[in-house]
Amino acid sequence: MKTGNPAATRAANGRARRSHMARAAQAQVGELRRDPIELLERNSQGRVERLLPLRYGRMLASPFTFFRGSAILQAHDLSKTPNTGMVMPICGDAHLMNFGGFATPERQLIFDLNDFDEVALGPWEWDLKRLVVSFVVAARHMRLARDTANALVHTIVSSYRDRMHQYADYSALELWYERITFELMVETAVTPERRRAIRRGMEKAASRTSESMLQKMAEFDGERWKIRDMPPGIFHLFGNNTLLDPTDEWLKLGNWEAFLRDMFEQYAQTLTHDRRALLRHFTAQDLAFKVVGVGSVGTRCLVLLMTDELGKPMFLQIKEARQSVISQYFDAQRLEHEGERVVRGQRVLQAASDIFLGWATAPSGRHVYIRQLRDMKLSANVELFDNNLLEGYARLCGWILARAHAKSSGHAIELAAYMGRSDRLAEALTEYSNAYADHVEKDYEIFWRACRSGRLEARTDEDMAADFHV
Structure with missing residues (x-):
C-alpha cells in the first residue's frame, strides 16, 4: 500500500x-x-x-x-x-x-x-x-x-x-x-x-570565568565574600546605596537571606536531580542588584555570589521575567509563569543551555529565571x-x-x-x-x-x- x-x-x-x-x-x-x-x-x-x-x-x-x-x-x-x-x-x-x-x-x-x-x-x-x-x-x-x-x-x-x-x-x-x-x-x-x-x-x-570575575566584583571581609557596591550598576538591595523605593515590598524583608529562603528552594525544584545535587555544594555569600543591558534596565536583576567547599566561586543571575512584548501583540497560548516561559523557550531554541537554568517566584510575586552570570560568555x-x-x-x-x-x-x-x-x-x-x-x-x-x-x-x-x- x-x-x-x-x-x-x-x-x-x-x-x-x-x-x-x-x-x-x-x-x-x-x-x-x-x-x-x-x-x-x-x-x-x-x-x-x-x-x-x-x-x-x-x-x-x-x-x-x-x-x-x-x-x-x-x-x-x-x-x-x-x-x-x-x-x-x-x-x-x-x-x-x-x-x-x-x-x-x-x-x-x-x-x-x-x-x-x-x-x-x-x-x-x-x-x-x-x-x-x-x-x-x-x-x-x-x-x-x-x-x-x-x-x-x-x-x-x-x-x-x-x-x-x-x-x-x-x-x-x-x-x-x-x-x-x-x-x-x-x-x-x-x-x-x-x-x-x-x-x-x-x-x-576562556578567560571569562567566575574566578576571574571574583576579584573584580567582590572582596573578602575575613568571614565571607561581599560584592562591591558600584552604583548605579551594582548595589545592595538593603544597603545605603539602594535605588529601590523605600516602600518597595522587597525592602520589607530586611535582609537578603530572607529574600532567598523560599525562592531558592522553588528554583532548585526546577532543576534536574543531578544539578540539584551539584547546587548543594555551594553556599550563598552575598546578593546584589546588577543593572544589565539596555532594554532590561529597570527590571529586577540580581547577582548571587556562591562558593563551594574549596572557596571556588560561582555567580548566579536572578532576572525578572515580565510579559513578552511578542505575547502582548500576538495572541497565542501562554504559560502562566513568565520565568518558566523564558526557560522553556531558551531550552528549545538554544543548542545547549546553562546547567543551572531554572525559574522561581520571588517575594511580592514577581516571576524570575536564574542562570550562571558568566561562564565563558562572549559578545x-x-x-x-x-x-x-x-x-x-x-x-x-x-x-x-x-x-x-x-x-x-x-x-x-x-x-x-x-x-x-x-x-x-x-x-x-x-x-x-x-x-x-x-x-x-x-x-x-x-x-x-x-x-x-x-x-x-x-x-x-x-x-x-x-x-x-x-
Missing part, C-alpha cells in the same frame, strides 16, 4: 503559505500610527522607578541603542502587518547583539542566541525581520554605505534560507545535536582574517568590525537563527519550501529593513525630543554614579 511522501506533502504545505502571504509582501511595514513614547512608557511600568532615567540615557546614546531598548515598538508594528501563519517558539528580540559565545555543559565553546526575555510563540519571520533591521540601523550608525547595509541583509537572509534547506534534510536527532562550535566556525570561515578573529574570541572567552563588538568581519558575522547570525527555528519548530521542510531558493525573500526584506530603519530614526528623533523637553528623564551611567560616594 502506498503511503505517499510525507516530506513532499510538507514541502507543498510550505509553498502553499505563499498564497497566504507572498514572499514579496514581506516588504510591508504597515501603517505606523502610534506614539512611540506612550509605548515606551507602558513598557517601563513596574520597573524600578529610579533606574528609568538610566534606561532612557542608555537608549539615547544612538539610534542603534534606542532600537535595542525598544523591542515593544517593532512587536507592535509587526502585529499590524500580515504574517505567514507559521507560528513557533521565537526569540522575540533577535537583534545582532543578542548572539554570543558561551560554554556548553561539556565545555565546548559555541555561538548561539543568548537573550530570551521576549521569547514566545509567534510568526517565524518576526525574528528574521528584527535581525535584518538591527544590521541596517547599526550600519547607518557606523556610517557604512547603503549598498553595504543592503549586502548585509542579503547575506543574513541567504544564510538563513540556505541553512534551512540543509536542515530540511536532517533527522530530528541530527537537528537536536547540531551545535555551531567555534571550531566549526574556524573551519567554515572563508578568510584568514575571520579565522584569526574567531580564535581571538576563543582565547578571550561581539561589531562597531570595531571592518566590512569583511561584519559580513561574516551577518552570515553567522543567519545560520544560528535558522538552526534555532528549525529545532524549535520541527518545520524546517515547510520553512525551506516557503522561501524557495531564489532571492525573492532577501529582496523583500532588504526593502523592509530600509523602510523600517527610516521609522526607527524618526522614532529616535521623537524620543530625543521627549528627553530634551523633560517628558522623559535621561541620565548617563557616569552622571548617576556622581550621585554616590562609595
